[in-house]
Amino acid sequence: MNNQFPIEEVRKHFPAVNRQDNGQPIVYFDGPGGTQMVDYAIENMYRYLRNGVANLHGTFHTSRDTDCLIAEARLAVADLLGCKDNEVAFGANMTTLAFSLSRTLAQYVNNGDEIVVTELDHHANVDPWLSMAKEKGAIIKFIKLNRETLSLDLENLDEIITPKTKLVAVGMSSNVTGTVTNVNKVIEKAKSHQALVVIDAVHAVPHLKMDMHQLGCDILLCSAYKFFGPHVGIAAIRATLFEKLTFYKLQPAPNSIPSKLETGTQNHEGIAGILGAIQFIQKLGDGESRREQILSGMARIDEYEKLLSADLETFLQSQPGFRLYRPASGPRTSTFAFTINNHDSREVTQWLAQYYNLCITDGDFYASNLAEILDVKQYGGWIRVGLSPYNTIEEINTLKEALQAYVKQTSKIPL
Known part of the structure; x- marks a missing residue:
């Protein structure tokens, strides 16, 4: 195990790992659906509420x-994402922000224009744009999935992204397969036709270093509850675009960036929690500036998760009757989706929860196009295991033991 990663110290900052049910510890493998909250975030939220809101x-x-809190949170998020603080807006969640943006970006879309989405993405970065296209009479085009590599087929981008393309929406990393998409190639092609690019980084931010300006995208969306914080959505929007956009809002509300996207009173205590979540990442890293510390901290998290992932991947690939939906090579996050022959995925996760206190999710995880293409609905979707920096090799061993025990107690799997 990686002696340089302070796993015991890290776990001390996640109070939830101390919970037990029926005298048995709970093991959290549900990070892709929402990580546990770090104590820095909890304490920041409590402090704000306690001191007077x-x-x-x-x-x-x-x-x-409160003004100072929001301003500092914008600066911290800017350092996390590689953008400017006036480009950072908060909202209820990524999905709500995406729908709000789709309404305002519709002003740039006309009948016959083209909107590009993908077959790999969570529907939060698909359906807002489908709705916009339907309303405006635009044509929807999909970047297809390569079923063999479980990645997007980017070989025919010239046919998909054309001079008629007005917007391209693509995910940086799949919340199911863990595939890390070469978004640079997509962005470069889109920009050659002056198309807007929306990046869904919800699943990527907890695992990968972000640099929005280096990417050259127009909008980057993420959610704090996926990187150890509370339920708050984040939209980072290129300032020159943000200034031009008009949103549905109350007439007296601010019309300056970034406030004009933030309709109504924001979740101030949640935004305080974002600061704490970023502080945790900082403290894992080194450097003179907060940005340097965040990048260093993310690199340490990535290195540790790769060690855990290698062990789990080898196990899942070796089990008869198991099918792992994960790219064989290339950049991937620590996310594992699999099925077990002749077994409903929900029955599996219920058994693992009942007998081993494992928090493991099942379903299509809102990547329903992907589920249909890969024909996993017959299993009720995938079984999904996600690794976070508070997980341990001992917990991986418990998972392996539990899955083998599950297989042993049933005769449904042909060997």
Whole structure:
């Protein structure tokens, strides 16, 4: 095991790992659906609530404190994502922000224009754009899945992204297969035709280093509850685009960036939690600036998760009757989706929860196009295991033991 990664110290910062049910510890493998919250985030939220809450732009102390909190959170998120603080907007969640953006971006789309989405993505980065296309009479085109590599087929981008393309929506990493997409190639092609690019980085931010400006995308979306924080959505929007956009909002509400996207009173305590989540990542890294510390911390997380992933991948590939849906090579996150022959995935996860206290999810995870293409609905979707920096090799061993015990107690799997 990686002696340089302070796993015991890390686990001390996640109170949920201490929970037991029926005298048995709970093991959290459900990170892709939402990680456990780090204590820095919990304490920041508690401190804000305890010290007196207020709305923005007042003359009194608690209001000024809230103003400072939101400003500092924008700066921290900018350092996390590689953008400017005035490009960072908060919202209820990524899906709500994407639908709001689709309404305003519709002003740039006309009948016969083309919108490009993918077969690999979570529907939060598909359906908002499908809705926009239907309303405006635009044509939807899909970047297809390569079923052999479980990655997007980018060989025929010239046919998919054309001078008629107005918007391309693509995920940086699949929340099912863990595939890390070569979004640079997609962005380069889109920009050659002056198309807008929306990146879904919800699954990528907890595992990969982000640099929005280096990528050259127009919009990057993510959610804090996927990287150890509370349920708050984040939209990073290129300032020159953001300035031009008009949103449905109350007439007296601010019309400046980034506030004009933030309709209504925001989740101030949740935004306080984002600061704590980023602080945790910082403390794992080194460097002079917060940005340097975040990048270093993410690199350590990635290195540790790769060690755990290698062990689990070898096991899952070796089990008779198991099928692992994961690229054989290339960049991948620590996410494992698999099925077991002749078994409903929900029955498997229920058994693992009942007898081993394993938090493992099942279903299509809103990647329903992918589920249909790969024909996993016959199993009720996938069984999905996601690894986070609070997981241990001992927990991986428990999972392996549990899956073997499950197989042993049934005769449904042909050997």
